[in-house]
Amino acid sequence: MPNWDNFFDHYQPSASYRDDAVSARACQLAATAGRLGTYAVGAMLINDKGDVVAEGHNEIFIGNFQSDLHAEMVVLNKFEAGNREQHKPADLTLVSSLEPCPMCMSRLIYAGVGIIRYVCDDPEAGMVTRISSLPPLVQQFSKDMSQVWERADCSPSAREAAFHIWQNSQAAANRKIIKNSRGRLENSGQ
Numbered sequence: 181m182p183n184w185d186n187f188f189d190h191y192q193p194s195a196s197y198r199d200d201a202v203s204a205r206a207c208q209l210a211a212t213a214g215r216l217g218t219y220a221v222g223a224m225l226i227n228d229k230g231d232v233v234a235e236g237h238n239e240i241f242i243g244n245f246q247s248d249l250h251a252e253m254v255v256l257n258k259f260e261a262g263n264r265e266q267h268k269p270a271d272l273t274l275v276s277s278l279e280p281c282p283m284c285m286s287r288l289i290y291a292g293v294g295i296i297r298y299v300c301d302d303p304e305a306g307m308v309t310r311i312s313s314l315p316p317l318v319q320q321f322s323k324d325m326s327q328v329w330e331r332a333d334c335s336p337s338a339r340e341a342a343f344h345i346w347q348n349s350q351a352a353a354n355r356k357i358i359k360n361s362r363g364r365l366e367n368s369g370q
């Protein structure tokens with residue numbers, strides 16, 4: 181079995197897949213997050229030339245617990261703090277290693293990012309595949325902005341690795357979410 185957490189350190193992106201290189205970078209960020217003890221999800225914001233506008237990974241369990249710091253939120257926070265004059269959100273593409281959750285999908289709609297691509301599905305908490313369950317006005321915003329939501333065009337091995345890297349982090353992080361709500365995170369270690 182491959183060592184998934186190091187899979188992208190030696191990965192050679194394929195020119196046969198449009199998003200392979202940026203997907204690999206998002207997954208590398210995801211693996212870093214996993215090593216730091218939080219959900220292994222990474223994200224990139226790129227312009228239409230493929231240049232990186234912002235990048236980041238999940239940070240909710242890094243330092244003080246902060247519930248909103250999913251990878252997509254970290255990247256959007258960086259963008260909105262610094263690059264507003266240079267880029268219109270509609271011209272940008274966000275690539276996440278994992279299908280966005282309800283919170284991040286809503287934020288991506290309110291932020292007005294043009295294209296959203298994700299490397300692997302999140303069957304349990306992904307919202308993109310459940311877009312018809314969003315409130316009508318939120319769906320309408322997305323339609324009015326002609327947002328594109330789709331899986332990244334990457335190699336099957338990259339998609340499989342993204343899923344395993346995320347899964348390896350998930351059970352422990354889910355337990356920490358519950359522990360935090362009961363005030364037990366500080367003293368509980370993992």
Ligand SMILES: [Zn+2]
Nearest residue numbers: 250281283284
């Ligand atoms: Zn999220």
